[in-house]
Amino acid sequence: MNMITKNEILNAFKFRHACKVFDKTKVIAKNDMEFILETARLSPSSFGFEPWYFVVVQNKELREKLKKGAWGATIKLDTASHFVLGLTMRDFFIKYDSPYIQYFMSQIQHLPEEAALNRRKIFKTFQKKDFDLNTERTLFDWASKQCYIAMANMMTAAAMIGIDSCPIEGFNKKTSEEVLQKYLDIDIKKYGLSYMLAFGYRLNPPKDKTRRQLNEIVGWKE
Amino acid sequence: MNMITKNEILNAFKFRHACKVFDKTKVIAKNDMEFILETARLSPSSFGFEPWYFVVVQNKELREKLKKGAWGATIKLDTASHFVLGLTMRDFFIKYDSPYIQYFMSQIQHLPEEAALNRRKIFKTFQKKDFDLNTERTLFDWASKQCYIAMANMMTAAAMIGIDSCPIEGFNKKTSEEVLQKYLDIDIKKYGLSYMLAFGYRLNPPKDKTRRQLNEIVGWKE
Numbered sequence: 059m060n061m062i063t064k065n066e067i068l069n070a071f072k073f074r075h076a077c078k079v080f081d082k083t084k085v086i087a088k089n090d091m092e093f094i095l096e097t098a099r100l101s102p103s104s105f106g107f108e109p110w111y112f113v114v115v116q117n118k119e120l121r122e123k124l125k126k127g128a129w130g131a132t133i134k135l136d137t138a139s140h141f142v143l144g145l146t147m148r149d150f151f152i153k154y155d156s157p158y159i160q161y162f163m164s165q166i167q168h169l170p171e172e173a174a175l176n177r178r179k180i181f182k183t184f185q186k187k188d189f190d191l192n193t194e195r196t197l198f199d200w201a202s203k204q205c206y207i208a209m210a211n212m213m214t215a216a217a218m219i220g221i222d223s224c225p226i227e228g229f230n231k232k233t234s235e236e237v238l239q240k241y242l243d244i245d246i247k248k249y250g251l252s253y254m255l256a257f258g259y260r261l262n263p264p265k266d267k268t269r270r271q272l273n274e275i276v277g278w279k280e
Numbered sequence: 281m282n283m284i285t286k287n288e289i290l291n292a293f294k295f296r297h298a299c300k301v302f303d304k305t306k307v308i309a310k311n312d313m314e315f316i317l318e319t320a321r322l323s324p325s326s327f328g329f330e331p332w333y334f335v336v337v338q339n340k341e342l343r344e345k346l347k348k349g350a351w352g353a354t355i356k357l358d359t360a361s362h363f364v365l366g367l368t369m370r371d372f373f374i375k376y377d378s379p380y381i382q383y384f385m386s387q388i389q390h391l392p393e394e395a396a397l398n399r400r401k402i403f404k405t406f407q408k409k410d411f412d413l414n415t416e417r418t419l420f421d422w423a424s425k426q427c428y429i430a431m432a433n434m435m436t437a438a439a440m441i442g443i444d445s446c447p448i449e450g451f452n453k454k455t456s457e458e459v460l461q462k463y464l465d466i467d468i469k470k471y472g473l474s475y476m477l478a479f480g481y482r483l484n485p486p487k488d489k490t491r492r493q494l495n496e497i498v499g500w501k502e
Binding site: 071072092096100108111116120127188200202207211228232252280 | 283284286288289290292293294296298312314315317318319320321322323324326328330332333334335336337338339342349388389390406409410411412417418421422424425426428429430431432433435436437440441447449450451452453454464474489490491492494497498499500501502
């Protein structure tokens with residue numbers, strides 16, 4: 059551990075930008091793409107429940123279909139080496155009393171029965187009271203937040219090995235989810251589309267990064 | 281660029297875990313903490329609008345106050361070297377027609393007037409139609425998702441230099457926000473609390489990481 063320097067890390071953060079056009083002639087090596095997805099897999103999530111699913115869309119016809127309503131994705135669908143859909147579990151999976159949560163605590167987290175029961179109680183209070191996740195929409199948005207953790211890690215990890223990315227919210231959610239249902243065999247009653255995420259190699263140099271200064275976004279209480 | 285190996289990166293992802301108890305005797309160096317916050321600053325966000333604010337709470341009395349209703353934070357408030365509140369801008373700032381968005385496009389993103397007008401139009405459609413962000417709650421949750429990107433990057437960057445962290449949703453949102461208003465001078469009509477995030481050095485070895493396998497979370501359309 060501890061062999062990566064702060065400068066190397068910051069260089070990756072400066073290298074990363076929302077890449078508008080990718081070089082179509084450059085393809086990400088399969089093991090690099092698997093490495094990127096592995097950083098999503100190892101990402102943390104609330105209660106550890108991993109409310110995510112990623113679909114890597116390489117098929118050209120499906121990429122064409124995905125253009126419908128996705129005004130921010132069209133050029134990336136045409137030029138990205140790899141194109142990821144970030145799906146988020148809906149209440150079917152992630153409501154406190156769902157079979158998935160039960161399965162997950164027992165089969166993935168290997169919690170003993172009593173510990174699982176306790177955890178479910180805490181999770182119920184968390185959803186119903188602490189975070190007020192009492193509608194399909196608020197529950198989805200909460201799970202979606204976890205998926206943005208995985209998104210961030212994929213982009214950062216990619217940048218560290220010289221791969222560009224573009225996070226995309228430029229789509230009409232309803233239209234895009236209809237496309238997923240109709241052409242990609244995704245049950246949109248169970249999953250919603252949180253984001254699209256394109257990977258590849260830049261064609262052009264990026265514009266300068268614009269950010270507020272650190273003292274504008276951080277306050278200290280000492 | 282490209283001097284960090286995949287193995288080094290994956291080691292950091294394996295090193296990172298939700299640290300339950302920190303070693304109270306170990307303090308994060310000021311420049312390491314600033315480095316961590318800098319990775320938040322350089323994080324991407326939807327439309328680049330950075331809807332975040334981070335408060336680093338080092339004052340012991342304020343940490344005591346923060347314990348109220350924050351069942352998942354008490355031990356971390358006692359033992360973490362640095363304790364961050366992840367605040368998210370509410371509609372006051374991030375609704376498409378807010379003065380902040382206007383200011384941001386002109387003063388931070390340096391958009392010419394016409395480009396800013398066009399962008400505002402797109403942003404309006406995005407909020408009102410594409411993503412259906414038509415209530416205070418949905419707008420907040422959308423902005424909050426962006427703040428989870430910054431959270432992920434802070435945790436990953438910290439792990440890469442051997443610093444532990446713990447992301448915390450274990451609090452009653454209403455109670456905690458009342459504490460922020462009352463004792464931390466935070467205007468909760470303008471900011472909401474998305475998460476708490478503790479940093480420090482682990483006291484104990486972590487439990488084994490539990491995750492589904494890659495083929496359970498990724499599908500390919502080729």
